[in-house]
Amino acid sequence: MQIRRQSFLALSGVAAGTALLAACGGGDETGGGGASDAGGASDAGGAEEGAAPARADADLVIWTDEEKAVSLEEPAAAWGEANGLTVAVQIVADDLQGNFVTANQAGNGPDMILAAHDWIGNLVQNGSISPVQLPGNATEDIAPIGIEAVTYDGQTYGVPYAVETLVLFANKALTDAPEPKTVEEMVEAATAGGADNVLALPVGEQGDAYHMEAFYTSAGGYLFGKDSEGNLDPSDVGVGQEGSITAGEKLKELGESGVLSTSITGDNAISLFTDGKAAYLVSGPWALEDIRTAEIDYAMSAVPGFEGLDPAVPFAGVNAFYVAAGGKNPAFAQQFATAVASSPDIVEQMFPKNELPPVSLELQKKLAEDFPEIVKIAELAADGDPMPAIPEMAAIWQPLGQAQANIVGGADPESTMVSAGEEITGQISG
Amino acid sequence: MSSTHAPAHRERTTTIPAIVVRVLFLGAVLAVAAFTVPLMIELKQWMWLTVMVLATVAIFVLYSTKRFVPGKYLFPGTFFLVVFLITPIILTIGYSFTNFGDGTRGTKEQAVDSIVANSVQQTEDSTWYNLAVATQGDPVEGPFTLFLVDPETGTVYRGDETAPVQEISADEVTVTSGFVTEAEGYTILDAREVNAAYDALQAFAVPISDTSAVRVQGANQAFEGTTMLSYDDATDTLTDSLTGDEFTVGKVGDTEYFVDADGKRAFSQSWLQSVGASNYERLFTDAGIAKQFGAAFVWTLVFALGSVLLTFVVGFALALVLNDERMRGRRLYRSVLLMPYAVPGFISLLVWSNFYNRDFGLINETLGLNLDWMGDPTLAKAAVLLTNLWMGFPYMFIVSTGALQAIPNDVTEAARMDGASRLQTTLKVVTPLLMVAVAPLLVASFAFNFNNFNAIQLLTEGGPFLPGEYTRGGTDILISMIYRIAFGGSGADFGFASAVSVALFALTGVLAAIQFRFTNVLEDVN
Numbered sequence: 001m002q003i004r005r006q007s008f009l010a011l012s013g014v015a016a017g018t019a020l021l022a023a024c025g026g027g028d029e030t031g032g033g034g035a036s037d038a039g040g041a042s043d044a045g046g047a048e049e050g051a052a053p054a055r056a057d058a059d060l061v062i063w064t065d066e067e068k069a070v071s072l073e074e075p076a077a078a079w080g081e082a083n084g085l086t087v088a089v090q091i092v093a094d095d096l097q098g099n100f101v102t103a104n105q106a107g108n109g110p111d112m113i114l115a116a117h118d119w120i121g122n123l124v125q126n127g128s129i130s131p132v133q134l135p136g137n138a139t140e141d142i143a144p145i146g147i148e149a150v151t152y153d154g155q156t157y158g159v160p161y162a163v164e165t166l167v168l169f170a171n172k173a174l175t176d177a178p179e180p181k182t183v184e185e186m187v188e189a190a191t192a193g194g195a196d197n198v199l200a201l202p203v204g205e206q207g208d209a210y211h212m213e214a215f216y217t218s219a220g221g222y223l224f225g226k227d228s229e230g231n232l233d234p235s236d237v238g239v240g241q242e243g244s245i246t247a248g249e250k251l252k253e254l255g256e257s258g259v260l261s262t263s264i265t266g267d268n269a270i271s272l273f274t275d276g277k278a279a280y281l282v283s284g285p286w287a288l289e290d291i292r293t294a295e296i297d298y299a300m301s302a303v304p305g306f307e308g309l310d311p312a313v314p315f316a317g318v319n320a321f322y323v324a325a326g327g328k329n330p331a332f333a334q335q336f337a338t339a340v341a342s343s344p345d346i347v348e349q350m351f352p353k354n355e356l357p358p359v360s361l362e363l364q365k366k367l368a369e370d371f372p373e374i375v376k377i378a379e380l381a382a383d384g385d386p387m388p389a390i391p392e393m394a395a396i397w398q399p400l401g402q403a404q405a406n407i408v409g410g411a412d413p414e415s416t417m418v419s420a421g422e423e424i425t426g427q428i429s430g
Numbered sequence: 431m432s433s434t435h436a437p438a439h440r441e442r443t444t445t446i447p448a449i450v451v452r453v454l455f456l457g458a459v460l461a462v463a464a465f466t467v468p469l470m471i472e473l474k475q476w477m478w479l480t481v482m483v484l485a486t487v488a489i490f491v492l493y494s495t496k497r498f499v500p501g502k503y504l505f506p507g508t509f510f511l512v513v514f515l516i517t518p519i520i521l522t523i524g525y526s527f528t529n530f531g532d533g534t535r536g537t538k539e540q541a542v543d544s545i546v547a548n549s550v551q552q553t554e555d556s557t558w559y560n561l562a563v564a565t566q567g568d569p570v571e572g573p574f575t576l577f578l579v580d581p582e583t584g585t586v587y588r589g590d591e592t593a594p595v596q597e598i599s600a601d602e603v604t605v606t607s608g609f610v611t612e613a614e615g616y617t618i619l620d621a622r623e624v625n626a627a628y629d630a631l632q633a634f635a636v637p638i639s640d641t642s643a644v645r646v647q648g649a650n651q652a653f654e655g656t657t658m659l660s661y662d663d664a665t666d667t668l669t670d671s672l673t674g675d676e677f678t679v680g681k682v683g684d685t686e687y688f689v690d691a692d693g694k695r696a697f698s699q700s701w702l703q704s705v706g707a708s709n710y711e712r713l714f715t716d717a718g719i720a721k722q723f724g725a726a727f728v729w730t731l732v733f734a735l736g737s738v739l740l741t742f743v744v745g746f747a748l749a750l751v752l753n754d755e756r757m758r759g760r761r762l763y764r765s766v767l768l769m770p771y772a773v774p775g776f777i778s779l780l781v782w783s784n785f786y787n788r789d790f791g792l793i794n795e796t797l798g799l800n801l802d803w804m805g806d807p808t809l810a811k812a813a814v815l816l817t818n819l820w821m822g823f824p825y826m827f828i829v830s831t832g833a834l835q836a837i838p839n840d841v842t843e844a845a846r847m848d849g850a851s852r853l854q855t856t857l858k859v860v861t862p863l864l865m866v867a868v869a870p871l872l873v874a875s876f877a878f879n880f881n882n883f884n885a886i887q888l889l890t891e892g893g894p895f896l897p898g899e900y901t902r903g904g905t906d907i908l909i910s911m912i913y914r915i916a917f918g919g920s921g922a923d924f925g926f927a928s929a930v931s932v933a934l935f936a937l938t939g940v941l942a943a944i945q946f947r948f949t950n951v952l953e954d955v956n
Contacts, residue, residue: 059622059625083621084621101532101535105536107473121698122532122533124548125532125699125700126533126535126536126699130547131550132647133550133552133556133647133653133655134552135558135651136555136558153548205804205890206891206893261789262788262804262805263787263788263789263791264789268784268787268790272790325544325547329628330625331624331625331628331648332648332649334647334651335648335650336648337648391533391698398900398914399900402900403897409805411897411898415897416897416898419898419900423900429683
């Protein structure tokens with residue numbers, strides 16, 4: 001009896017100690033959450049919280065998502081060995097940005113991350129990354145779009161290595177115009193070809209401003225104006241302005257003729273194309289593998305604009321290396337960043353495990369023969385516009401996407417776009 | 431006599447294993463405390479340090495003697511309650527009065543450091559040097575001297591903070607593969623030592639001319655650059671050395687930033703500040719939020735009540751049917767019925783959300799319908815309830831089956847003997863008995879669904895949104911609407927999100943109180 005009680009107490013004590021340790025680890029959480037697991041009428045499974053890993057014990061610690069981590073591991077380790085350093089590449093599967101900002105603030109984050117360039121604005125306002133100066137020879141080898149993307153407020157914050165953009169895939173069996181120059185030509189060719197759907201472009205009920213950007217810009221829409229120094233000006237919001245309304249009218253026409261539809265979503269757009277139900281697909285390099293597996297005879301070209309209007313300018317997204325401002329070993333991170341910038345060797349070694357279109361012009365030339373599609377995407381991306389990196393961009397996505405989806409579904413273009421513009425302005429100033 | 435002695439005697443008995451366990455336990459607590467206290471001082475976690483010290487003291491006081499027996503039992507529960515429940519609530523309330531969020535996470539010093547460090551600009555046509563850091567003093571403290579090799583020409587330079595960069599003859603140093611590796615009278619730092627001194631080296635600038643200086647990047651590279659901004663502590667201003675512009679601290683909205691002469695925000699970096707009740711003001715005065723709150727609340731109640739009633743009715747009915755002994759293969763049916771419960775919830779929700787697709791969804795295709803399930807607010811509400819029914823009825827089925835089997839047969843037999851029909855027996859005898867066991871679970875299920883964020887977010891994301899409406903979608907319950915308000919637009923705004931959580935906390939508190947009364951009433955009846 002005695003022993004049993006004591007051991008129970010001992011057990012709970014140990015548990016308490018462990019809990020304390022755990023509590024200290026997460027000392028700066030906001031709490032909140034605290035989901036009840038009452039197991040009610042619809043116990044929708046535990047939402048998996050993608051916790052950040054504990055910082056590895058190495059001279060250079062790099063955090064990134066799984067695909068990039070797999071490709072980076074060996075080249076980074078080889079570089080470390082050559083320089084007498086140990087390198088650890090850690091996978092942060094979920095919410096890399098949030099986890100990095102929090103860990104960096106707490107002083108237990110990585111020395112470096114690999115991520116998309118449109119995070120720069122938020123990372124800078126949180127003081128999470130340090131500038132990286134690019135050596136002169138690097139700026140000659142890197143495509144201008146890459147440099148433009150990592151330049152924020154006149155400062156370079158990362159070493160760009162890959163770029164992606166949306167392109168138009170055409171199923172040659174369903175259309176005679178594999179590289180249409182205008183939307184009108186595309187619709188006509190697909191209708192003549194007898195496909196179930198002309199175009200697979202994800203809209204969904206909530207809209208998808210990212211995939212719609214090419215059409216939006218072709219009709220004269222813009223997101224933010226630019227100030228005298230060429231930086232984006234968050235006080236000049238283009239949604240609700242004249243060009244966006246013209247875009248809305250075009251989207252409404254396409255919605256009425258069934259070219260665009262809210263029932264085409266990010267979940268089914270690629271499969272509609274690979275199943276041979278859609279003549280065209282607007283998607284990025286990530287769709288290539290599915291298309292090849294489906295053995296579709298396809299062509300790839302720039303997303304077309306509307307006849308008689310501006311050329312379509314899709315978003316370009318650039319992946320880059322960033323040096324953490326609060327890492328333990330900033331010198332090694334800067335050293336590695338400079339090494340990546342100075343020669344395309346490391347990026348070339350990363351390519352086989354994660355085929356991303358490179359920004360290095362030299363590497364593009366090298367890969368052109370074996371990977372023509374990938375290099376073509378890199379070249380098409382040069383005509384794109386880097387996704388705005390300013391933090392105010394967060395206020396754009398939902399209202400603009402929503403407005404576009406509503407217009408595709410039949411709403412009035414003018415009032416819907418204007419209301420979206422008001423919502424965005426309100427969120428930015430709020 | 432002996433009967434009073436015996437328990438007293440037993441209480442005094444202390445077995446050797448008991449002492450060993452106690453010593454080990456208290457030792458372990460002490461070890462944990464000794465390990466974590468310096469760690470928390472280092473991390474400046476004063477609150478957790480206090481909690482840790484108080485908890486350790488409490489454990490020693492309570493468990494080292496035989497006294498305080500009730501305390502021994504109360505302590506673990508109280509401890510966890512404080513650490514995992516009360517502390518987060520207090521922290522949340524505290525944050526709700528601050529501007530904590532993206533851009534305002536750190537201190538003012540951190541913001542200033544970041545602004546100044548980010549203003550280092552590479553000069554045009556800067557030469558990139560192969561760098562070796564050397565010192566005549568301490569490798570951590572300095573003073574440091576930089577040895578630079580221009581990789582193009584092979585020329586060697588030396589400089590430090592006081593002596594500008596000057597060319598030196600190659601004889602004074604040993605150069606190996608482009609880097610200075612030895613220098614008379616200096617210690618050359620290796621990469622690790624450079625890294626250890628990197629904070630100092632990043633601020634280190636070896637002047638070349640009036641406007642530019644050699645700066646360190648990484649362990650072995652240097653470039654020519656300038657720091658554009660400097661901070662003056664006394665006047666609390668940032669000055670641009672090139673244009674002479676001054677930036678002072680000024681308020682934009684409810685937060686202080688460095689602003690230019692026109693009072694416009696000049697840098698996005700800010701710091702954690704107290705903003706008083708402005709988060710609450712924003713919550714209660716924002717027209718969009720106030721207008722939509724009532725509608726969202728009504729649908730939340732309908733959704734939660736509807737989910738509970740539908741799942742219970744279906745689950746109970748199935749349990750009744752499968753409880754009849756004349757049924758064959760009951761085990762098989764029962765296990766099949768549990769299937770929805772076995773599939774992870776978030777997977778079923780994502781699959782279901784595709785079923786409802788107007789053109790390509792399973793439901794419209796198999797039934798030959800053309801219903802815009804996800805585009806019409808009413809249909810979307812029906813779809814949410816239907817999916818939640820599918821997800822939730824197995825739970826009610828299990829609970830009801832268990833409760834049914836616990837009802838003794840003789841009660842129903844007695845009812846039958848008294849002439850009650852099967853239906854009457856079920857409705858008037860079985861159901862009330864079942865409710866005793868099940869009612870509290872229905873209340874719990876209601877509370878769960880009231881905040882069932884996953885069901886809404888994964889199925890409809892709160893949509894459909896009517897044109898011109900961005901705050902609340904057709905199927906938004908309070909929690910999903912509030913999530914969008916707090917995190918949807920302008921990135922992570924934890925201060926505002928905390929204020930919203932506190933408001934929601936108050937609301938659920940009131941609802942919980944009502945629920946408890948409801949449960950009590952049921953218990954009184956039976």
